[in-house]
Amino acid sequence: MRMRTKIVVGSAVALVVAGAATGVGLATGGDDRLITGTDRDRATAVALAEAGGGTVVETEVGDGGAAYSVEIRRGDGSVIEVQLDEHFRVIGTEADDDSGAGEDTGGETD
Numbered sequence: 001m002r003m004r005t006k007i008v009v010g011s012a013v014a015l016v017v018a019g020a021a022t023g024v025g026l027a028t029g030g031d032d033r034l035i036t037g038t039d040r041d042r043a044t045a046v047a048l049a050e051a052g053g054g055t056v057v058e059t060e061v062g063d064g065g066a067a068y069s070v071e072i073r074r075g076d077g078s079v080i081e082v083q084l085d086e087h088f089r090v091i092g093t094e095a096d097d098d099s100g101a102g103e104d105t106g107g108e109t110d
Contacts, residue, residue: 035059035068043068047082050090054080071096 035043044056047070054072057079063069066083073079081096 032063033061035061035070039068042088043070043084046070046084046088046090047072050082050093051080066091 034040039061040059043059048054048056051072051074054074056070057073058071060069061067064083067086068084068088070082070084071079072082079096081094082090083092083094085091
């Protein structure tokens with residue numbers, strides 16, 4: 001009986017630890033941080049101009065070597081990611097194939 005109790009308690013502890021680790025990973029969402037405030041306003045304005053208009057799908061601080069990254073869904077449904085430096089200058093653009101799966105909750109801009 002004593003061995004069974006140890007196994008049950010050990011299993012319960014392992015489940016709690018695994019659940020806590022998963023919860024922390026989900027809560028932090030990796031290193032993705034949304035652009036906020038006036039930085040978001042500036043970044044989205046530049047990105048929308050670069051993309052020729054559209055809807056902001058997602059924004060990130062420090063994505064892929066850029067200071068800011070903004071995903072724009074164009075009128076034709078395609079998605080483009082615009083990378084900006086720390087002075088909000090465009091340093092690159094690329095077609096984005098993840099379709100904005102993590103939609104930015106900071107509001108959409110047309």
